[in-house]
Amino acid sequence: MLYELTLPQFSKTLKNLLNLLDKGVKHAEAKKFEFDVLLQARLAPDQFNLIRQIQIACDTAKLCGARLANKEAPTHPDTEKTYSEIKSRIESVIQYLNSFTSQDFNGAEDRHISQPRWEGKYLTGKEFVIHHAVPNFYFHVTTAYSILRHNGVDIGKKDYLGELPYKK
Amino acid sequence: MLYELTLPQFSKTLKNLLNLLDKGVKHAEAKKFEFDVLLQARLAPDQFNLIRQIQIACDTAKLCGARLANKEAPTHPDTEKTYSEIKSRIESVIQYLNSFTSQDFNGAEDRHISQPRWEGKYLTGKEFVIHHAVPNFYFHVTTAYSILRHNGVDIGKKDYLGELPYKK
Numbered sequence: 001m002l003y004e005l006t007l008p009q010f011s012k013t014l015k016n017l018l019n020l021l022d023k024g025v026k027h028a029e030a031k032k033f034e035f036d037v038l039l040q041a042r043l044a045p046d047q048f049n050l051i052r053q054i055q056i057a058c059d060t061a062k063l064c065g066a067r068l069a070n071k072e073a074p075t076h077p078d079t080e081k082t083y084s085e086i087k088s089r090i091e092s093v094i095q096y097l098n099s100f101t102s103q104d105f106n107g108a109e110d111r112h113i114s115q116p117r118w119e120g121k122y123l124t125g126k127e128f129v130i131h132h133a134v135p136n137f138y139f140h141v142t143t144a145y146s147i148l149r150h151n152g153v154d155i156g157k158k159d160y161l162g163e164l165p166y167k168k
Numbered sequence: 169m170l171y172e173l174t175l176p177q178f179s180k181t182l183k184n185l186l187n188l189l190d191k192g193v194k195h196a197e198a199k200k201f202e203f204d205v206l207l208q209a210r211l212a213p214d215q216f217n218l219i220r221q222i223q224i225a226c227d228t229a230k231l232c233g234a235r236l237a238n239k240e241a242p243t244h245p246d247t248e249k250t251y252s253e254i255k256s257r258i259e260s261v262i263q264y265l266n267s268f269t270s271q272d273f274n275g276a277e278d279r280h281i282s283q284p285r286w287e288g289k290y291l292t293g294k295e296f297v298i299h300h301a302v303p304n305f306y307f308h309v310t311t312a313y314s315i316l317r318h319n320g321v322d323i324g325k326k327d328y329l330g331e332l333p334y335k336k
Binding site for chain 1: 211298302304
């Protein structure tokens with residue numbers, strides 16, 4: 001269950017984020033400005049800009065998988081400056097997320113999860129997902145969305161949620 | 169597990185939202201403006217304002233509980249205009265969420281969940297949580313956060329995430 005809750009849904013949401021950015025690119029073309037300018041935009045002067053929001057969303061998803069499956073995550077040096085670079089980053093993380101299976105999460109619920117800034121403290125895998133990874137991931141994707149929306153890109157919540165697996 | 173993933177964490181996050189709003193009130197006092205003005209703020213002219221973001225976050229949490237437990241949710245007529253009214257709304261939803269137990273979610277994973285606008289289609293309870301309720305809830309709380317942040321309120325991601333249940 002922890003697997004279903006996280007990686008496939010994070011992967012889907014990062015694909016939705018690619019669509020949001022693509023709409024931003026089309027908006028920039030129509031308005032005749034460089035989309036990469038928007039990658040520097042932020043909602044407050046002391047807040048991270050759009051490119052950093054995307055990097056953190058990517059890292060949150062990637063590290064959630066790696067930590068719960070007790071694997072080493074691939075590194076990304078946070079040097080992206082352009083749309084094509086950040087697009088590649090997202091695509092590489094989607095590919096990484098899709099490389100996991102639910103079996104990789106065996107024992108994940110009770111695994112002790114920590115990170116350097118927690119100074120030796122830990123959360124169980126389940127707590128980590130519920131209290132940290134999931135709210136953190138959506139926080140950064142939604143903030144990226146809000147930066148685009150605030151700058152006039154024609155996007156709506158449906159683009160953020162993506163397709164729902166409706167049944168009849 | 170669906171219960172743990174949703175209602176207690178939604179309840180915690182709504183308490184964090186009360187703290188965010190409280191910081192907004194203190195900011196308004198320091199800057200000598202009416203906080204209720206901020207409740208009308210939005211990040212784009214065709215986006216919902218702060219008060220509506222809060223109402224939808226509340227409804228998402230409330231209806232997630234009611235639908236998964238197959239109960240009738242209390243109604244809220246969306247008439248709030250002031251801080252004290254929206255605060256009461258949040259508090260009443262927190263109280264409602266806290267009235268559930270994990271037993272109320274027996275069978276919730278496979279329950280067929282629908283809503284009028286889905287025109288007879290449904291999601292299973294598990295799909296509903298993963299694809300709809302959770303991303304939707306964090307979307308509106310984060311957007312409320314962003315509206316406050318954009319308007320100069322001194323808040324950070326820690327206020328949004330709240331306390332983590334660290335262990336040593």
